[in-house]
Amino acid sequence: MVKILVIDDEKGIRLGTQRLLEEDGYLVETAENGEQGIRLGTSINFDIIIIDLKMPDYDGLEVLKEIKKAFPNTICFIATAYASYDTAIQSTRLGAFGYIPKPFTPEEFIYQIELGIKQRTLILDAENLKLEREANLLEIASEKSRLNTIIKSIHDGVFVINKSGELVYYNYAAIRYLNLADIKIEIGDSILYKLPLEIIAIIDKILNSDKILLKTYTSQIEILPNNELVIEAACTPVPNPDGSLAGVVIILSNITQFKKIELIKSQFVSMVAHELKTPLAAVQGFINIILDDSISINDEKRKDYLIRSNVRLESLTALVNDLLDISRMEIKTKQREIEDVDIKNIIINTLQLLEFELKKKDLFVDSSIQKKISNIKADYNEITRLFTNLLSNAIKYNKDKGSIFITVNEENNFICIKIKDTGIGLKQEERDKLFNEFYRAKNEKTRGISGTGLGLSIVKKIVESYHGKIEVESVFGYGTTFIIHLPINTN
Amino acid sequence: MPLIAIIDDDPDILDASSLVLKSKGFDVITALNPNDGFKIVVEKKPDLIILDVMMDEPDDGFFLAQKFRKEKIQTPILMYTSVSKTIGLDFDKSEMVPVDDFVEKPISPDELVDKVVTLLKKAEERK
Incomplete structure (x- = not known):
């Protein structure tokens, strides 16, 4: 129901307009002076307020200013018998929607009010839409802040998905790391099915969990075969101000080089293990024979095996020394x-x-x-x-x-x-x-x-x-x- | 008595393994590289081949095993490895690796003899 406030020191006007508006089904309050008008107009969110320009205690423009400060979306009319060009301009500047010259006919008055209501509806719809988009994070991409420029240019990939699985933000690196450069992508697209399965699994888990845990889930993903491009995706829930889930932010880091080093390291370790184990196996082979009573060997053979074991152990020691040298050298470049x-x-x-x-x-x-x-x-x-x-x-x-x-x-x-x-x-x-x-x-x-x-x-x-x-x-x-x-x- | 061929580029391992098997009554022939290994197998037709996986190259033994199978030599192969997981080669008893069993070095004499006897018995049953 549309709520209207009439602020006028003239009782006749108050009663007349109230009756007129109530007949049309509006909810009407009245105030008999500026002070009362400000009190009501700043405490209740009225749809429409009609303010008399000249009142004993307050100037109508003063009242308008106060009300607009509290509720910028309220539609305000200035009513006056002393219409002047200056006050008209001034009141519009202060946010008045229209100007109602006194005296007025009921038709003229109602026509003005209806225009005001139409405007009020438009404003409220736009407001709701904006709130809804904000809740869906769809506003992020159109924010023209410097922060946006910074995030667009960073080396790591960043993209954000709202709780409906729509893409609401991305930077260039994200497109590159996800290998999506050839696919047309727009804000608001349902993006999930275009992502690697590993990321979809994590996003699904976050979007479908009952409680929002501010926890980061990571996964390492091979984007191009043969470890040509490996990324780590870190997915974190984005909360609304009220704590509910708004979406998921995903950070993509290129870890290809780390993966390569990891591989070289593990290859080196298994090569070292092999090199250490080979002489050990030979020595153990000889010792097993010497210890095994069921295998008979003569003293000469036994001595030969011991000498050969010794040679293998010497080479093992040399190998360990070389390995120590290598690791010492790697530390030593600094010292x-x-x-x-x-x-x-x-x-x-x-x-x-x-x-x-x-x-x-x-x-x-x-x-x-x-x-x-x-x-x-x-x-x-x-x-x-x-x-x-x-x-x-x-x-x-x-x-x-x-x-x-x-x-x-x-x-x-x-x-x-x-x-x-x-x-x-x-x-x-x-x-x-x-x-x-x-x-x-x-x-x-x-x-x-x-x-x-x-x-x-x-x-x-x-x-x-x-x-x-x-x-x-x-x-x-x-x-x-x-x-x-x-x-x-x-x- | 069954004849066993041991192919390994480590002369110490070769000596120790052949002594163990000889002491249990097997006849043993040896080779220090894949080429000689192939030759002795073709010439002497052993009942079992013991093959080291890493010789000049990390997978020489593996290729030699494949070569035997390609040449329709179905002699059972026991493969020696010193590190079961080596660079780029993950072994399991799949069809890709045409060998009958693996042992990781070092192996005790009893274990070696056990493996050899088991493989020979299996080969006998297949005939």
Whole structure:
């Protein structure tokens, strides 16, 4: 029922309009002065209010202002016998809908009131629609705030779904990560069936739960096959101000790189496990035989097995040391002891340490080192390790009475070191895998040479950590040359 | 006495395994790589093959097993592995991997003999 308030100090007008309006079925209140009018008009949400312009206590425009402040959607008319152009403008500016000149005929009056009611209905409908859209979160996308611009541009995908499963907000990254770029998507679309099943399952769970739990559910999803694109979707309920469920916000992060690292890590772990277990299995095999009374072996055989077990355990220890070196190096890039390092010195010292092995194979060493070689800034132990690994390879894979040629030169801002052996060399396919962890060239000529398969991968790690470069040249059967470039002004 | 072929690139494992089997009365032939392994199987026609999965390449043993089957060599195969889950290769007794049983190294002499006897018996029943 339409509620109307008439504010007028003239009793005749009050009674006359009240009767007129009540006959048409409206609910009517009256106020006999400005003060009463303000009190009623600001406490009850009237549909229509008619305000007399001239009252003893208040100016009608004053009353209008107060009422509009409390209820901006109330339709107000100013009624006056002293109509002037100025007051008309002023009252409109203050929010009056119309101007009723006194005296008026009942027809004129009712016509004005009906116009007002029509307007009031329009305003209320628009208001309701807006509230409804807000409740459905459909307004978010049209918000022109700076926050919106920010969310649109962030790297992670963001999209929001209302409780009816309609898309109410999304940014560019979301479309990219969901691989939906080729599909036309609009705000208000029912989007659920276009999403990955994993996300649908979570959204369903949130939308269909009785209680709204402000909890985030995550799922990792392979968007493109072969782990080309893997995302993590984090879905969180969005509450209304009253605590009821408004929708779900989904954040998509690209975790492809993490997945790749995870895979490399688990492959490394299983390779390490394999490398550790192989010598253990051999040793255990021998011990089992020695302990088994039902298997008879002579003393000579027993001793042979023990010696061979010992060799396997020694290689196991070397392997563990190499592994420790690798992990130490990975930590150490952050905590190195950087000092001026003289490469010439390190090579000479390393050759001295390997003297016994050199003599055993009767190898000839030819080293030509430029007189003036700059020091580099590096960790002494790491550079020593680098040359120990390379030189001991040059010995191990050399032929008896072979040679090792070492040259050290300064080229531009690099120190270039070449270590050439006259050993068994590498086949092309062996060269490609040479720096891989645990890779060891296996052919008829390498049989009997022990190693962990980590030496060159450690070398490569050290060289690269100093922004250097390592290359290998080789002819199978004739020898291998390692060429290392280390920058001089390394910090 | 049944003849058993052991193919493994680890000479220590090869020695220990063949000694165990010999001490139980089996005849044993060995090979250190897939090529020699294929050769001895074709030539000597053993009753059972013990095959290491990882030789030069992580899946050499697997490919050799497939090669045997392709060449219609139906000799039972016992596959040695040292890590059951290795890079990219998840083994189970599916048709993809044409072997009859797996053992994880290290294996005790009794266990090895048990597996061998069981597989030989099964092969006998199939005939």
